[in-house]
Amino acid sequence: MQFESTTTLETAEPMVTPLHAAPLLRRKRTKESIITMVLFLAAFSSVLVTAGIVGTLLVESLTFFQHIRLVDFFTDTQWTPLFSDPHYGILPLVSGTLVTTCVALAVSIPMGTAIAIFLSEYASKKWRETLKPILELLSAVPTVVYGYFALLFVSPLMQKIFPEMGMFNMLSAGIVMGIMIVPYVGSLSEDAMRAVPISLREGSYAMGSTRLQTALRVVFPSALSGISAAYVLALSRAVGETMIVAVAAGMQPNLTWNPTEPASTLTAYIVQVSLGDVPHGSIGYQTIFAAGLTLFVMTFSFNLVSFWLRRRYRQAY
Amino acid sequence: MSNVPSPAPLNASALTPEGMLSGMRANIRSRKVFDGLFGVVAILALLVSILALVGLFVNLALQGSERIRPEFFLSFPSRNPFEAGILSAWVGSLVVMFVTALVGIPLGIAAGLYLEEYAPKNTVTNFIEINIMNLAGVPSIVYGLMALGLFVYKFQFGQSVLSAGLTLALLTLPIVITATREAIRTIPNAMREAAYALGATRWEVTSHHVLPYSMGGILTGTVIALSRAIGETAPLITIGALTFIAFLPTPPVSTEAPYLSFQWIWDAFTVLPIQMFNWVSRPQEEFQKNAAAAGVILMFMTLAMNGVAIWLRARYRSRVKW
Amino acid sequence: MHPSTNPLKARVQNVNFFYGTNHVVKNVSMDIEQNKITALIGPSGCGKTTLLRCFNRMHDLTPATRYEGAITLYPDNTNLIGTSVDPIEIRMRVGMVFQKPNPFPKSIFENVVYGLRVRGEKNRALLEEQAEKALRGSALWNEVKDRLGKPAYDLSGGQQQRLCIARALAVEPEILLFDEPTSALDPIATRAIEELVAEIKQRVTILIVTHNMQQAQRISDSTAFMYLGNLIEFARTEDLFHRPQNKLTADYVSGQFG
Numbered sequence: 001m002q003f004e005s006t007t008t009l010e011t012a013e014p015m016v017t018p019l020h021a022a023p024l025l026r027r028k029r030t031k032e033s034i035i036t037m038v039l040f041l042a043a044f045s046s047v048l049v050t051a052g053i054v055g056t057l058l059v060e061s062l063t064f065f066q067h068i069r070l071v072d073f074f075t076d077t078q079w080t081p082l083f084s085d086p087h088y089g090i091l092p093l094v095s096g097t098l099v100t101t102c103v104a105l106a107v108s109i110p111m112g113t114a115i116a117i118f119l120s121e122y123a124s125k126k127w128r129e130t131l132k133p134i135l136e137l138l139s140a141v142p143t144v145v146y147g148y149f150a151l152l153f154v155s156p157l158m159q160k161i162f163p164e165m166g167m168f169n170m171l172s173a174g175i176v177m178g179i180m181i182v183p184y185v186g187s188l189s190e191d192a193m194r195a196v197p198i199s200l201r202e203g204s205y206a207m208g209s210t211r212l213q214t215a216l217r218v219v220f221p222s223a224l225s226g227i228s229a230a231y232v233l234a235l236s237r238a239v240g241e242t243m244i245v246a247v248a249a250g251m252q253p254n255l256t257w258n259p260t261e262p263a264s265t266l267t268a269y270i271v272q273v274s275l276g277d278v279p280h281g282s283i284g285y286q287t288i289f290a291a292g293l294t295l296f297v298m299t300f301s302f303n304l305v306s307f308w309l310r311r312r313y314r315q316a317y
Numbered sequence: 318m319s320n321v322p323s324p325a326p327l328n329a330s331a332l333t334p335e336g337m338l339s340g341m342r343a344n345i346r347s348r349k350v351f352d353g354l355f356g357v358v359a360i361l362a363l364l365v366s367i368l369a370l371v372g373l374f375v376n377l378a379l380q381g382s383e384r385i386r387p388e389f390f391l392s393f394p395s396r397n398p399f400e401a402g403i404l405s406a407w408v409g410s411l412v413v414m415f416v417t418a419l420v421g422i423p424l425g426i427a428a429g430l431y432l433e434e435y436a437p438k439n440t441v442t443n444f445i446e447i448n449i450m451n452l453a454g455v456p457s458i459v460y461g462l463m464a465l466g467l468f469v470y471k472f473q474f475g476q477s478v479l480s481a482g483l484t485l486a487l488l489t490l491p492i493v494i495t496a497t498r499e500a501i502r503t504i505p506n507a508m509r510e511a512a513y514a515l516g517a518t519r520w521e522v523t524s525h526h527v528l529p530y531s532m533g534g535i536l537t538g539t540v541i542a543l544s545r546a547i548g549e550t551a552p553l554i555t556i557g558a559l560t561f562i563a564f565l566p567t568p569p570v571s572t573e574a575p576y577l578s579f580q581w582i583w584d585a586f587t588v589l590p591i592q593m594f595n596w597v598s599r600p601q602e603e604f605q606k607n608a609a610a611a612g613v614i615l616m617f618m619t620l621a622m623n624g625v626a627i628w629l630r631a632r633y634r635s636r637v638k639w
Numbered sequence: 640m641h642p643s644t645n646p647l648k649a650r651v652q653n654v655n656f657f658y659g660t661n662h663v664v665k666n667v668s669m670d671i672e673q674n675k676i677t678a679l680i681g682p683s684g685c686g687k688t689t690l691l692r693c694f695n696r697m698h699d700l701t702p703a704t705r706y707e708g709a710i711t712l713y714p715d716n717t718n719l720i721g722t723s724v725d726p727i728e729i730r731m732r733v734g735m736v737f738q739k740p741n742p743f744p745k746s747i748f749e750n751v752v753y754g755l756r757v758r759g760e761k762n763r764a765l766l767e768e769q770a771e772k773a774l775r776g777s778a779l780w781n782e783v784k785d786r787l788g789k790p791a792y793d794l795s796g797g798q799q800q801r802l803c804i805a806r807a808l809a810v811e812p813e814i815l816l817f818d819e820p821t822s823a824l825d826p827i828a829t830r831a832i833e834e835l836v837a838e839i840k841q842r843v844t845i846l847i848v849t850h851n852m853q854q855a856q857r858i859s860d861s862t863a864f865m866y867l868g869n870l871i872e873f874a875r876t877e878d879l880f881h882r883p884q885n886k887l888t889a890d891y892v893s894g895q896f897g
Contacts, residue, residue, distance in 0.1 A: 043436070043494075046491070115359060118362075134367060140623045141616060142548025144548070149373050202700070206737075208810070221745070240458065270555060280470060295456060296455065296459050348757075
């Protein structure tokens, strides 16, 4: 009796006797291992993508650095690879990248943090759940649209404040980039603050704190590593953003720290070269990979820091 | 933080109850001023963000409205701004998206399934997970450089629809994988155990239960991934998308044998955001109107896709019964 | 309601409390004697913690909650649950210690002076003086005086809970609420907390929720037994446990349910 019932369950088909069950199970096992293999390959393909990225950047950059000395690359203050007197100093592109990034962060970090504190500590659940998706739409807008907005709306507006400023400038590009990044800062910081246990908030309110005091003295410090991870991620976004600066910041490499001037960034330079007719394999072609490698190293280290920070805050409490 | 003034006397026990209470109330009042002020500032920040979104759309609509006519969708780009249209651009976006979806969605879902349902806890899995997290943070233009080196030159795909579709598929891969994993994670383990207890294999549990129950979340993530891909410009410029295309890709069906043609994946292409970029970067004001009109359509498409995603999420969430 | 001969610190009159439409505390009236320990006991879900949290308006942090009735605080006759009274003011006067120790992720010192900092106090000497006083008051001073700058999370569970008591004492509240303060602690730490609670009643009126009947017997002066939101019996602790007037109380204190 007991024996019979076991066989029925095992094969899941009442008509099959144990003798027939063996091949069925064997077929199933083969099928399972094939499927497992296929799914594993799909997951592993992401490793191939990374290998492809790193490999391509390295191979093309290596040929570049066979012609250009590393010292010149890092110390020359001019970037004019396509001129008759070429200079290959990455500094002007890095300065352009850093200035636009700083402007963007100066906009997005205060705004994003204030919004995060508001959503997490002030707003009711209903408001939070309505406002967050609306805010996240900001990061869904195509960046070329933001570029248009920066060049044709924000830049004329800024020219009223800085009359000498030209149409193309890093300030307008940076401001619009900052607005684009607000949802990243806001959303991720809010997640980090939500993860702070209610018991800590209750402890603070029970001492007679206001919402702001609870937010600034207890919640914010407790969520600090998560919030800084959000900041670093925003930084990484700003460094890698392309179309806004390509449209609105101007395309001339320009070693300056003044945001009202036009300048090219690492990303904008890549776009500029790609739009032109630089022959495959030429030194001009290789420069965009050298710029790309610089960009990749920067964002990769920011992402590592952010990853490490997030891992740290998961262990807290 | 420490900007709260301290007007109220502290050592309350030394005072009369009335004095103590009025001091306490003054202290609360001054603290509440900051509390309220911050609320106002934060609401302003929220308003600025939302107004930027609305302003962006209205600004584009005002500038571009006179261009948005049927001919705009049915004309090729032209040197004459009044005749220029987005026919090749939207068709290009469509076919590129088709390739992206065809490659990126199955690959992403399969990878997500593996990591959530199959992967053993070991170094290889851990490495893949960290790798995906890192990929999500790689700037899109770097994907473009990889595609330029690998797809365009190494694999000889050329500056084609195929190269573009593959690039965007890889770019959206982390989004699809993450969405798949998050959707799968909401399924209670009891569901799986019930199926295993009846003798189901892992793939049977996955295909009969895990996948159907998490479809809502996966769909949401997929739509968001595609909405991001459709607005991507930089990586496609990098692989050499042309900005001026006055022809359409080869039709996939023909009246002659073999009736089906895949020639279109090798065709040169442009996409809507590149077309818009091209118009924005021209100095003539008339072209900027074309850019605005293209921008309205782009924004409408991405916002609509995101709206669909939000709706899908709400719909599937309200249906869940466990 | 047992007639009291001692001075009162607060009087609870016909208090009802609602979570949305859920009636959680039903028409409770009782007197809280000054510098005494009043215990609230009853099976889980009886509304004892909910009633406790009315005293410092913690429920105001949750939407859709409603109070009815009055909790009058003496000597100034402030109604603790009056809608016109600021909950922050109430919380400055009525402190609370929670079920699980919840020190902030700050140093020991910053935890103790948190309430003073929130009130805007910046005078370092005064902060240090109050911190020492509060830490001595919670019998923690000797254990932590050499490491005030160390993170509070380095302390043991029992020490953390005494730190939370010090944090509450540092602002000299009039009433101190304890919500099952020892339920997360081992017997030795529990003993220390109980001794501490018995001692600090010299300075502050105490209300304690406990699921542990022995604990109520050991430390409280009066005990209230609640069941399904109702106050079933309120008497001197001795009387409630040894001469219960109500059948339900008798069954509960003899361990027949709950």
